[in-house]
Amino acid sequence: xxxxxxxxxxxxxxxxxxxxxxxxxxxxxxxxxxxxxxxxxxxxxxxxxxxxxxxxxxxxxxxxxxxxxxxxxxxxxxxxxxxxxxxxxxxxxxxxxxxxxxxxxxxxxxxxxxxxxxxxxxxxxxxxxxxxxxxxxxxxxxxxxxxxxxxxxxxxxxxxxxxxxxxxxxxxxxxxxxxxxxxxxxxxxxxxxxxxxxxxxxxxxxxxxxxxxxxx
Amino acid sequence: xxxxxxxxxxxxxxxxxxxxxxxxxxxxxxxxxxxxxxxxxxxxxxxxxxxxxxxxxxxxxxxxxxxxxxxxxxxxxxxxxxxxxxxxxxxxxxxxxxxxxxxxxxxxxxxxxxxxxxxxxxxxxxxxxxxxxxxxxxxxxxxxxxxxxxxxxxxxxxxxxxxxxxxxxxxxxxxxxxxxxxxxxxxxxxxxxxxxxxxxxxxxxxxxxxxxxxxx
Amino acid sequence: xxxxxxxxxxxxxxxxxxxxxxxxxxxxxxxxxxxxxxxxxxxxxxxxxxxxxxxxxxxxxxxxxxxxxxxxxxxxxxxxxxxxxxxxxxxxxxxxxxxxxxxxxxxxxxxxxxxxxxxxxxxxxxxxxxxxxxxxxxxxxxxxxxxxxxxxxxxxxxxxxxxxxxxxxxxxxxxxxxxxxxxxxxxxxxxxxxxxxxxxxxxxxxxxxxxxxxxx
Amino acid sequence: xxxxxxxxxxxxxxxxxxxxxxxxxxxxxxxxxxxxxxxxxxxxxxxxxxxxxxxxxxxxxxxxxxxxxxxxxxxxxxxxxxxxxxxxxxxxxxxxxxxxxxxxxxxxxxxxxxxxxxxxxxxxxxxxxxxxxxxxxxxxxxxxxxxxxxxxxxxxxxxxxxxxxxxxxxxxxxxxxxxxxxxxxxxxxxxxxxxxxxxxxxxxxxxxxxxxxxxx
Numbered sequence: 001x002x003x004x005x006x007x008x009x010x011x012x013x014x015x016x017x018x019x020x021x022x023x024x025x026x027x028x029x030x031x032x033x034x035x036x037x038x039x040x041x042x043x044x045x046x047x048x049x050x051x052x053x054x055x056x057x058x059x060x061x062x063x064x065x066x067x068x069x070x071x072x073x074x075x076x077x078x079x080x081x082x083x084x085x086x087x088x089x090x091x092x093x094x095x096x097x098x099x100x101x102x103x104x105x106x107x108x109x110x111x112x113x114x115x116x117x118x119x120x121x122x123x124x125x126x127x128x129x130x131x132x133x134x135x136x137x138x139x140x141x142x143x144x145x146x147x148x149x150x151x152x153x154x155x156x157x158x159x160x161x162x163x164x165x166x167x168x169x170x171x172x173x174x175x176x177x178x179x180x181x182x183x184x185x186x187x188x189x190x191x192x193x194x195x196x197x198x199x200x201x202x203x204x205x206x207x208x209x210x211x212x213x214x215x216x
Numbered sequence: 217x218x219x220x221x222x223x224x225x226x227x228x229x230x231x232x233x234x235x236x237x238x239x240x241x242x243x244x245x246x247x248x249x250x251x252x253x254x255x256x257x258x259x260x261x262x263x264x265x266x267x268x269x270x271x272x273x274x275x276x277x278x279x280x281x282x283x284x285x286x287x288x289x290x291x292x293x294x295x296x297x298x299x300x301x302x303x304x305x306x307x308x309x310x311x312x313x314x315x316x317x318x319x320x321x322x323x324x325x326x327x328x329x330x331x332x333x334x335x336x337x338x339x340x341x342x343x344x345x346x347x348x349x350x351x352x353x354x355x356x357x358x359x360x361x362x363x364x365x366x367x368x369x370x371x372x373x374x375x376x377x378x379x380x381x382x383x384x385x386x387x388x389x390x391x392x393x394x395x396x397x398x399x400x401x402x403x404x405x406x407x408x409x410x411x412x413x414x415x416x417x418x419x420x421x422x423x424x425x426x427x428x429x430x431x432x
Numbered sequence: 433x434x435x436x437x438x439x440x441x442x443x444x445x446x447x448x449x450x451x452x453x454x455x456x457x458x459x460x461x462x463x464x465x466x467x468x469x470x471x472x473x474x475x476x477x478x479x480x481x482x483x484x485x486x487x488x489x490x491x492x493x494x495x496x497x498x499x500x501x502x503x504x505x506x507x508x509x510x511x512x513x514x515x516x517x518x519x520x521x522x523x524x525x526x527x528x529x530x531x532x533x534x535x536x537x538x539x540x541x542x543x544x545x546x547x548x549x550x551x552x553x554x555x556x557x558x559x560x561x562x563x564x565x566x567x568x569x570x571x572x573x574x575x576x577x578x579x580x581x582x583x584x585x586x587x588x589x590x591x592x593x594x595x596x597x598x599x600x601x602x603x604x605x606x607x608x609x610x611x612x613x614x615x616x617x618x619x620x621x622x623x624x625x626x627x628x629x630x631x632x633x634x635x636x637x638x639x640x641x642x643x644x645x646x647x648x
Numbered sequence: 649x650x651x652x653x654x655x656x657x658x659x660x661x662x663x664x665x666x667x668x669x670x671x672x673x674x675x676x677x678x679x680x681x682x683x684x685x686x687x688x689x690x691x692x693x694x695x696x697x698x699x700x701x702x703x704x705x706x707x708x709x710x711x712x713x714x715x716x717x718x719x720x721x722x723x724x725x726x727x728x729x730x731x732x733x734x735x736x737x738x739x740x741x742x743x744x745x746x747x748x749x750x751x752x753x754x755x756x757x758x759x760x761x762x763x764x765x766x767x768x769x770x771x772x773x774x775x776x777x778x779x780x781x782x783x784x785x786x787x788x789x790x791x792x793x794x795x796x797x798x799x800x801x802x803x804x805x806x807x808x809x810x811x812x813x814x815x816x817x818x819x820x821x822x823x824x825x826x827x828x829x830x831x832x833x834x835x836x837x838x839x840x841x842x843x844x845x846x847x848x849x850x851x852x853x854x855x856x857x858x859x860x861x862x863x864x
Contacts, residue, residue, distance in 0.1 A: 006257060006258075006390050006391050007390075007391070010254070010255055010302075010390065011302055011303055011304035012302045013301070014300060014301050014302065014303065015300070015301075016297050016301055017300070021567075038226070039226055041222060042222075073760075073761070075757040076758075077757070077758050078774065080777060080778070080781045081232050081374045081377050081378065081379055081380065081781070082374060082375070082405075082406075084230060084231070084232040084233070084379075085228065085229070085230050085231075085232055085374070085405055085406060085407075086226075086227055086229075086404075086405060087227055087230065088226065109723040109725070110723060110724075111725060112725045112726060113725070115763075117774060119371055119375065119405070123372070123375045123774075124375070124774035124777060125772055126726065126765060126766070126771075126772035128560065128564075129593045129728060129766075129772060130593070130728070131564075132560075132563075132564065132594060133593035133728045135453075135569055137564070137567055148401075151401075155335055155368045156339070158297050158298060158301070158334075159298070159334040159335065159336065160561045160564050161296040161297050161561045161562070161565035162297065162564060163297055164297065174222050174223075174226065175219040175223070177219050177397070178219065178397065178400065178401055181393070181398075181401075182397075182401070184394065185364075185367075185394055185397075185398070188301075189301055189302060189335070189364060190298075190301060190335075191301075289544075289545070291541040291542060293541070293543060293544045293545070294544060294562060296561060296562070296565045325507040325509070326507060326508075326509050327509060328505075328509045328510060329505070331547075333558060339558075340558035340561060341556055342549060342555075342556035344776065344808065345512060345556060345807060345809045346809070347780075348776075348779075348780065348808050348809040349512045349809035351669075351783070351785055375777060376776065376777045376780050377780040377781035378780060435823040438689060438690075438822050438823050439822075439823070442687055442734075443734055443736035445733070445734075446732060446733050446734065447732070447733075448729050448732040449732075470658070471658055474654075512809040513664050513806045513810065513811055514806060514838075516662060516663070516811075517661070517662050517664055517806070517838060517839075518658075518660045518661075518662065518837060519662065520658065520659035550806075551807065551838075552803065552807065555807045556807070579833050583833075584803045587767055587800045587803070588771070590729045590730060591766040591767065591771045591772070594729065595729055595732075596729065606654050607651040607654050607655070609651050610651065610829065610832065610833055613829035613833075614829075614833070616826065617795050617796075617826055617829075617830070620733075620734075621733055621734060621796060622767075623733075
């Protein structure tokens with residue numbers, strides 16, 4: 001029996017769908033993760049480029065949009081177990097180049113910026129509360145890395161009962177084996193996998209036109 | 217460059233070690249996950265057997281010990297996105313056979329039983345608070361599945377700044393590809409990997425003898 | 433300047449209102465808190481009686497309804513700092529009479545029962561996730577005690593960005609000074625105060641009639 | 649029966665004590681809360697002055713020290729229900745004068761600064777994780793306001809099973825009625841009340857001398 005067959009037999013891998021009030025979550029697309037010499041590489045650059053289109057459509061439709069950045073204190077006071085495992089993360093401080101969101105995806109006023117020190121966008125942040133304030137029922141996930149902060153955020157998003165969709169062409173990783181392995185795990189247990197084109201098609205069916213900020 | 221080399225070059229994969237006050241966390245070793253016809257299979261049975269020795273030593277040393285069970289409400293009132301992805305999870309109710317901890321690892325009085333509905337042992341539970349009450353600084357993780365509730369719990373354990381160790385011979389999964397892939401991810405970013413024998417050797421060096429409940 | 437004037441001058445005490453998707457939260461109306469010889473007294477009995485009408489209307493309108501119970505483990509394994517301050521709380525175990533929801537407010541299938549050991553209904557529970565799954569934007573709070581678990585739950589409800597309303601005639605406390613003092617604090621900073629009659633009037637304006645389970 | 653007698657009869661008001669690893673938490677002593685024309689007044693200024701001595705001793709003893717600031721986004725993107733109740737809170741942005749910690753209590757390198765938007769120092773922050781990383785078992789609380797962010801933080805501190813002590817002369821409020829009422833509630837259920845002198849005396853008995861940074 002293949003791995004997929006084992007999961008199917010035990011009842012995993014069903015779809016949780018897209019609800020009525022989706023939000024877009026863009027995880028750690030910052031300069032340091034766009035740079036193969038720092039934390040980047042693999043298919044991350046391609047994922048950033050693909051996210052530009054999804055972001056533009058989300059803005060046109062007036063969806064709530066949240067970004068995350070990894071930000072550690074300048075004095076190292078908030079270093080912890082994560083920075084024991086990966087000490088170079090502490091380079092990502094408030095004003096460091098590596099911690100700024102990439103120019104292609106620059107946030108606009110009213111979009112929410114989450115500063116975090118842990119993998120999940122929800123851990124030790126007010127992201128859940130922000131989604132509640134916007135009436136969100138579905139989280140569309142892009143960002144990097146698939147096997148790191150995307151995976152951790154997807155588990156929490158699902159655990160808070162947001163329907164969760166991973167935009168497969170808009171998530172990237174420094175190494176492709178973990179990228180693929182984590183897409184498999186997430187699809188079986190936590191989230192639906194869709195391309196950004198598939199997501200956009202559903203959004204234009206689903207989101208009430210009066211919410212949209214204007215014509216496409 | 218191999219995947220491992222990419223991670224090494226970017227500064228991942230360091231050790232976070234074992235502190236002075238370890239606790240043992242045993243995740244979802246319940247009948248339903250011991251049964252290949254329900255949620256089990258793979259190397260889960262072997263992991264249960266290997267956990268018996270580690271549990272006995274942890275008891276001898278007087279370590280805080282916590283178990284998790286997946287428990288959904290009898291009336292389905294707490295079904296959510298996780299049970300959309302995997303509807304058969306709702307079979308695990310308070311008194312169902314599948315939700316009882318396996319006989320080989322039966323909890324004793326004073327050991328903490330976490331009821332959970334989501335992957336992480338920490339999500340929507342008081343496990344963090346219980347570890348704080350016991351002065352815990354390190355979590356030794358066993359259980360199943362490696363790619364599911366173990367991975368999710370390890371991320372949260374590390375995020376709460378508990379030094380986290382996965383007992384490699386005491387975690388199991390229904391399919392071995394995800395098991396291996398998740399061990400790789402966890403070692404690179406969140407936890408140390410050690411066999412139960414290696415862990416026990418460190419415990420007997422580290423834990424003050426006066427804490428131990430008696431001679432080995 | 434009176435205390436109220438100080439708060440007004442500094443810009444507190446505004447209304448946060450009722451949104452489109454209210455839920456009813458009934459906190460700790462269990463036998464032990466209905467009994468003046470255990471944890472009850474004051475105006476708690478009256479608050480239980482007043483809650484009956486609000487519960488009936490919430491059911492007629494099909495609102496999501498959640499109840500909390502305080503439940504400690506039979507073996508005392510989850511005792512903590514709260515039970516150092518108030519040791520008699522550990523009497524409230526799963527099958528103890530004191531921990532059962534009062535007969536007048538008996539939950540129905542599909543209504544959510546939160547077991548908790550700490551003051552807030554949200555702390556270490558999945559209540560936030562359950563409200564997300566129901567699309568809730570407003571929490572209507574009843575229960576006891578006003579100065580204890582109601583106050584703690586109201587802070588968290590507001591912090592998660594649920595518009596929060598305390599039903600003044602449906603919350604009670606063993607002593608009236610703390611009851612009044614906590615209503616003042618909550619109104620200034622966290623929640624609106626309304627009688628159950630005022631709440632019901634708004635619900636019938638606000639909740640789409642097609643949601644209602646049937647005629648009044 | 650007096651209110652105090654009711655609480656005593658029901659078993660509240662016991663001491664939870666001070667453990668072996670206390671930390672100092674200084675809540676919202678920022679310019680905006682030191683200014684009676686913004687959010688200050690009452691006995692807040694006096695509490696700031698009294699905190700100077702406790703902070704100096706905590707530093708001499710090498711205790712972990714954390715400060716909180718209220719910080720909202722410049723573009724108002726994170727406004728929520730709290731800012732519906734109290735709109736002027738949104739004046740407290742990263743670089744506003746009102747949001748800076750008062751000069752008398754200026755943090756030093758290695759001390760942890762928590763940015764928060766909600767009442768509790770623990771809500772949507774990494775404070776619990778930071779205390780775990782420092783092995784903290786007890787939280788000594790100072791700050792303002794007693795009836796607001798101090799009360800909310802004390803509930804969470806206790807809920808996470810940190811023994812919690814309110815330094816009575818180091819907490820302040822814009823109005824004295826709520827200050828006194830909240831001290832009563834906290835002592836009965838969540839925390840011990842001690843003066844800063846009493847706390848310092850215990851610290852010098854309790855904290856191992858080798859931890860202290862030097863002679864007094």
